Amino acid sequence: MADYTLHDDAGKEIARLPLLHGTLGSAAADVRRLLDDSGITTYDPGFSSTASCSSAITFIDGDQGVLLYRGYPIDDLVEKSDFVEVAYLLLFGELPSDAELRNFSRDVTLHTMVHEQLSTFYRGFRRDAHPMAVLLGVVGALSAFYPDSIDVFDPLQRLISIERLIAKMPTITAMAYKYTIGQPFVYPRNDLDYCSNFLHMMFSVPAEPYTVNPLLAKAMNALLIVMADHEQNASTSTVRTVGSSRANPFACIAAGISSLWGPIHGGANEAVVAMLVGIGTKANLADAIRRAKDKDDPFRLMGFGHRVYKSYDPRAKVMRRIYEELLAELDLADDPLFELAKELERRALEDDYFVSRKLYPNVDFYSGLVMKALGIPLNMFTAIFALSRTVGWLSHWKEMIEDQDQRIARPRQIYVGATQRPYVGIAQRRLDGAAPKMPTGRPMPSEPSIVGG
Ligand code: ACO
Numbered sequence: 001m002a003d004y005t006l007h008d009d010a011g012k013e014i015a016r017l018p019l020l021h022g023t024l025g026s027a028a029a030d031v032r033r034l035l036d037d038s039g040i041t042t043y044d045p046g047f048s049s050t051a052s053c054s055s056a057i058t059f060i061d062g063d064q065g066v067l068l069y070r071g072y073p074i075d076d077l078v079e080k081s082d083f084v085e086v087a088y089l090l091l092f093g094e095l096p097s098d099a100e101l102r103n104f105s106r107d108v109t110l111h112t113m114v115h116e117q118l119s120t121f122y123r124g125f126r127r128d129a130h131p132m133a134v135l136l137g138v139v140g141a142l143s144a145f146y147p148d149s150i151d152v153f154d155p156l157q158r159l160i161s162i163e164r165l166i167a168k169m170p171t172i173t174a175m176a177y178k179y180t181i182g183q184p185f186v187y188p189r190n191d192l193d194y195c196s197n198f199l200h201m202m203f204s205v206p207a208e209p210y211t212v213n214p215l216l217a218k219a220m221n222a223l224l225i226v227m228a229d230h231e232q233n234a235s236t237s238t239v240r241t242v243g244s245s246r247a248n249p250f251a252c253i254a255a256g257i258s259s260l261w262g263p264i265h266g267g268a269n270e271a272v273v274a275m276l277v278g279i280g281t282k283a284n285l286a287d288a289i290r291r292a293k294d295k296d297d298p299f300r301l302m303g304f305g306h307r308v309y310k311s312y313d314p315r316a317k318v319m320r321r322i323y324e325e326l327l328a329e330l331d332l333a334d335d336p337l338f339e340l341a342k343e344l345e346r347r348a349l350e351d352d353y354f355v356s357r358k359l360y361p362n363v364d365f366y367s368g369l370v371m372k373a374l375g376i377p378l379n380m381f382t383a384i385f386a387l388s389r390t391v392g393w394l395s396h397w398k399e400m401i402e403d404q405d406q407r408i409a410r411p412r413q414i415y416v417g418a419t420q421r422p423y424v425g426i427a428q429r430r431l432d433g434a435a436p437k438m439p440t441g442r443p444m445p446s447e448p449s450i451v452g453g
Helices: 034-038 074-080 083-092 098-109 116-123 131-145 155-181 194-203 214-227 234-244 249-260 268-279 282-293 314-329 336-348 352-356 363-373 378-402
Strands: 004-007 013-017 058-061 066-069
Touching: 013 034, 066 074, 066 083, 066 314, 074 214, 074 314, 083 098, 083 194, 083 214, 083 378, 098 155, 116 131, 116 155, 131 155, 131 249, 131 378, 155 194, 155 249, 155 378, 194 214, 214 314, 214 363, 214 378, 234 249, 234 378, 249 378, 268 282, 268 336, 268 363, 268 378, 282 336, 314 363, 336 363, 363 378
Parallel strands: none
Antiparallel strands: 004 013, 058 066
């Protein structure tokens, strides 16, 4: 394909944009010199048509419903690999040899405990704090505990930080859960594999013996693999943006957690189950679909739609299969919520609104149900997503630091505000007819709160 040329209305050439080609996917017009050469910027809110970097980690074909980690299809990895091996693959680009995997697992396992002092952070939170609020605070605080590994230009320090974060995320996440339910923190067990150890820290108590059910560990493994990376999604782009200023990796991951928390990103898994519970029965499905289509109603079908997938999200397929396996293997009676989810999916996929906009179930539509079957409470869903996605965030952070083309992220804007004007003294300001500048009708607290809110 030839370079791309921009012309003005009179047909005069404004700029010639070289086309860049990856190994798969769309070509990109290189606009790096556009502003300097032509005085023109590009406008792309939400980055629908903008490649912010080149990356060799994950490829998505949104039309075909394909997701590859370093070239390997996601369903192959779920079937044949485990989360720690997938972490190695995402971070270093190749599947490890036997010795490489043993060394990496050992190095990660060495870091599973957290500094005892860190547990005092938890006690500063209210018991009913959302686990994501706790997680982002505690992960950000890690930078205060490991000042020895925050030189982002030292490859060894980068590796140690990566291992620390992958090792400690399950511990920190499980501690967030234990804190909210008032149970003692459970120390990690390094004789267990990654997923079994996480389940152990989540569900065991000092008073009782606890044996990890291998079926649950297998489902957790699948869950963590499918959520581990998804190229330049909102939270990964956030991690890259924060990291581009050379912030330390703990601060970068805390920023990723913040972005993931939003209900139209990682928070959607929690929102899906809340939505299904809210819908309640099949009799209410028609009304839910009607509301989702109504532009004057903020209600959307959570777990539906995706910026990139214009066909069935391959992760949703895996999650649905894993959920069906769990129901069969654990001999659970038919879950009414699953029946409702399937019926909602069936009806939406027959509705022209969803068909014409290519809105299909995304990963969150079924991942929440898998988590529910594993006994994970609703408010922990996004925290577990964060645990898994930490591996993807770190892979992108590492790739970004090692990329010679990388510069501080600093987008341009189209300024639409007032042009330059002189200051007006308060007595001379005209308020008549002007739109209110601050929201009015702010609710006032009726009674002073004793607990402080
Ligand atoms: N329910 C109803 N309508 C929807 C939905 C939905 N879930 N998703 C998109 N639409 C409609 C939009 O209203 C819009 O309609 P219009 O063309 O008539 O204006 C059209 O489909 C395109 O949607 P956009 O919002 O422009 O798509 P965008 O790519 O910006 O957003 C997103 C993608 C945020 C995922 C959106 O589909 C959504 O909000 N889905 C529900 C939340 C969700 O499940 N998020 C998880 C995504 S996966 C993840 O982050 C792990």
